[in-house]
Amino acid sequence: MTFAPVAPTIAVPPVKIASDTYVIQQVQPALGQPLFVYINSMVILGEEPVIVDTGTPANRKQWLEDVFSLVEPEDVRWVFLSHDDVDHTGNLDQVMTACPNAKLVCNWAMVERHTNCFDFPIDRCRWVMHDESFSVGDRTLHAVRPPVYDSPTTRGLFDPTTGVYWGVDSFATPLPDPHMPIADLDPEFWRFGMTLFAFGAVSPWLAMVDHDKFGRLVDTVQGLDITTIASCHSPVLEGPLIPQAFDQIRAFPSISPPPLPDQSVLDQIIAATAVPEA
Numbered sequence: 001m002t003f004a005p006v007a008p009t010i011a012v013p014p015v016k017i018a019s020d021t022y023v024i025q026q027v028q029p030a031l032g033q034p035l036f037v038y039i040n041s042m043v044i045l046g047e048e049p050v051i052v053d054t055g056t057p058a059n060r061k062q063w064l065e066d067v068f069s070l071v072e073p074e075d076v077r078w079v080f081l082s083h084d085d086v087d088h089t090g091n092l093d094q095v096m097t098a099c100p101n102a103k104l105v106c107n108w109a110m111v112e113r114h115t116n117c118f119d120f121p122i123d124r125c126r127w128v129m130h131d132e133s134f135s136v137g138d139r140t141l142h143a144v145r146p147p148v149y150d151s152p153t154t155r156g157l158f159d160p161t162t163g164v165y166w167g168v169d170s171f172a173t174p175l176p177d178p179h180m181p182i183a184d185l186d187p188e189f190w191r192f193g194m195t196l197f198a199f200g201a202v203s204p205w206l207a208m209v210d211h212d213k214f215g216r217l218v219d220t221v222q223g224l225d226i227t228t229i230a231s232c233h234s235p236v237l238e239g240p241l242i243p244q245a246f247d248q249i250r251a252f253p254s255i256s257p258p259p260l261p262d263q264s265v266l267d268q269i270i271a272a273t274a275v276p277e278a
Contacts, residue, residue, distance in 0.1 A: 023236060076101065
């Protein structure tokens with residue numbers, strides 16, 4: 001038996017979400033289900049343009065075209081790396097090579113963890129920790145860790161000029177249609193999707209945290225003057241969707257983790273995708 005190839009990523013053009021701010025979109029089919037998962041990054045234009053995360057290697061050609069259709073490589077001054085997972089670092093080498101005037105905003109732990117995959121140009125790095133800020137000319141950006149994350153190196157990014165918060169892997173959810181906004185998604189499906197991703201793919205430790213202490217952390221992030229949430233694995237959140245999303249996250253410590261796909265599910269996927277040999 002041979003097996004059907006993995007479906008290619010779906011091209012979705014960049015979308016403007018605020019003044020000078022664009023989400024670079026990529027969508028891929030979910031494994032074994034008729035669902036879709038976003039893998040986003042972001043570009044902030046302005047006096048000193050910023051690339052926020054660098055996409056995946058699977059979508060490299062399209063990602064580079066999308067980003068550099070918005071900003072010339074030599075004009076990029078900052079590359080903000082939220083953490084060291086491959087869906088955020090997939091084109092890091094290509095970006096730092098193409099953008100000779102850019103500094104890489106990372107941190108010590110990221111360098112220690114990821115240096116076997118990328119030769120960090122230390123003289124071009126700026127280490128920014130959680131709850132620290134850095135100026136990009138016409139605005140100051142704040143590194144604020146989201147309440148749900150899968151790497152200890154994680155920092156989200158808040159731009160008080162536009163009210164956009166980069167939520168990294170928080171707010172992740174699968175979608176039945178790659179072009180469906182969250183506002184059109186069944187609310188129960190959205191809650192289940194966020195819960196499944198949070199416990200299964202991002203933060204299984206949520207079941208062990210103190211509810212009240214975690215709630216105070218969520219309050220701190222929600223207390224930012226956020227008007228728009230962009231994140232890696234979700235369409236953009238605006239308006240009443242923002243407090244609804246934070247309410248769901250705040251409830252995670254009191255929710256029983258959903259069952260995750262096991263070997264029996266893998267067996268079904270293998271059987272369904274097997275192609276008889278000629």
